[in-house]
Amino acid sequence: MKLLTRSPKLTPADLAELRRIELATQIEHARQADQLHREQAAADRAARRQADREADRAERKRRKAAAKAKARRIATLRRYAETARYVAPLLLVNTAAVGAQTGYAFSRTPASWPVLARVAVALVYAATVESISLYVNWHSHDALMQGATGTAAEMRRRAYVIAAVVGAMNYSHFDGEDWTPTPFAVGTGMASLLSPWLWGLHTRRQQHQQLLRRDLVDETGAVFDRKRRKAFPIRTWRSARWSIEHNELDPKRAWDGYHADRAARRAAAPAGRIRAAWRALRGAAPAQPEPVEPEPAPPAPLSLDDPEVLAIAKAKLDIAAARERILPSAIRYGIADRDPARFADLTAGGIWDLVAATDEPAHVRWPVPVRVATAAEPEPAPRPAAQIPTPEPEPRRSWWPPSRQPRLRSLRRARRPAAREPSRTGRRLDVDRLAAEYSRLTRELRRRPTGHELGSAAGCSKAAANRWMREHRVSTSAGPAR
Incomplete structure (x- = not known):
């Protein structure tokens, strides 16, 4: 039934809207197609550039490989040419000697043989005769390059003897009547005789180059004009x-x-x-002159640029600084070790009394003000010495086994000087001075003085003043009268 129904009639506005949508769709399709075309073109250009780069890289590699191969061929040819420059004259001499021996052997073979057979036999004969001395000389060359100079010299002498025999044979092939010399006979004989000596020149050159590479060449001294x-x-x-x-x-x-x-x-x-x-x-030899002792050379001036001198100077400075730091403590430890009771008295009396008992210079000691007692200030009653606590020295720790400690103690008592009674005069004066100054400052300030004020007035350290006030806090807890 829906197929038989008529479609609704579109208004002009709807037709215009549809036309606009269709145009927009076509424009969008065209834009996307253009963008796709541009992207495809860019991808094609990138692919071409990559292919060109790969081709250039491959071409460069090919050219480099060809250049290296050419350089290797040139180096090989130069090496062969350099070797031929030294070996070619030797090969010519050996060729001349072998040719002379071949000619003599060819004339001695049966004429009924084929020519090629006669030539082959002559070449084998000549090569065999001329190679004997060369083979012995090659062993001489190998021994010399291995450092066996004695074996090399022995082999060289044997090669010369064999070459002399072969040279005489080669000379006899072409001489005249009764060994009359002829130019060809002398030339062929000399070629066979000098062949080991010429190869020896090449061996000595190789040995010299080997010594140069090892830096073992023996210099022959100065060369003058x-x-x-x-x-x-x-x-x-x-x-x-x-x-x-x-x-x-x-x-x-x-x-x-x-x-x-x-x-x-x-x-x-x-x-x-x-x-x-x-x-x-x-027997009348003249008197020998007295030997003259050479003057000692002056010492070279020291410079801080030298690392060793600089290190020694720094070490000396460090030692001096460490000595300045530990010397006062070492002196105090020495006092405590020799006389523990005196060390306890000095410590209780204040740090400046302990400094005054050491070898410290006078300018670092605490100045003790001199006070004169007045009539308004009554002299404080001295406290009995029994009220002053004396700290017991701590026993020294021993690292020796218990079985040997009694004997060590007896030896120490025998070596230690006689003990003396500790003097408490300085201790008594410090306590009396602190008590008097504490009473005076309490009356003047109408409050309890601080450790710094009491130490400055009594001529002792702040620590000693605080220690005295802690020890006498029971008697001063009531405070001054207001």
């Missing part, structure tokens, strides 16, 4: 000997050192060495 050698041949030769003996490489210092040594020898024998030797043979 040709003009100096020509002008002073004997003195130059002796200066060179002096430089070798004293390991001196500088020509100037070697020349001066030799002449100083020469002057010292002449001073020891003023009449000449020959006359001095003749006198020594006759």
